[in-house]
């Protein structure tokens with residue numbers, strides 16, 4: 001996996017537009033910070049680093065390219081993704097991992113696949129990338145510092161708080177909500193209540 005990380009580091013530096021590259025590096029650094037805080041080590045840290053580096057590998061693509069690559073990769077967009085095609089960069093980005101970056105690790109795939117809206121069955125590497133993407137130091141929105149501080153309550157609480165903040169934002173904007181986010185929220189709540 002070390003060779004994959006090296007290749008991914010070069011790819012993001014060479015292929016991503018400047019601002020997206022900076023967000024990617026900040027997300028990686030913040031994800032590794034969270035990972036150490038939550039006691040991850042060894043292979044977990046490598047998976048987190050690789051997933052964070054590649055999470056937005058096609059975020060800069062235009063709608064048409066995302067749609068045509070989804071088709072080429074055999075991914076059928078949901079109704080919501082057809083309505084908000086920018087969401088597709090997570091699914092298309094995950095499907096590209098093997099073909100375009102030679103990355104076959106299933107946890108890295110899941111972390112990239114779920115990084116935008118979340119979903120059920122995410123192991124902690126994927127959950128950390130999900131949170132880091134929304135909390136990295138380049139982000140700027142109301143309540144962000146309070147949100148970051150929730151890390152003190154553990155990863156599940158942090159995920160719950162990040163989801164709640166995201167839902168709140170989407171509802172205020174009047175944007176549709178992916179039901180995968182609600183499934184993720186329910187999974188976390190049921191884990192916490194021991195259900």
Ligand SMILES: [Fe+2]
Pocket residue numbers: 055056059089090115116
């Ligand atoms: Fe993204």
Ligand SMILES: [Fe+2]
Pocket residue numbers: 023027055056133
């Ligand atoms: Fe991102």
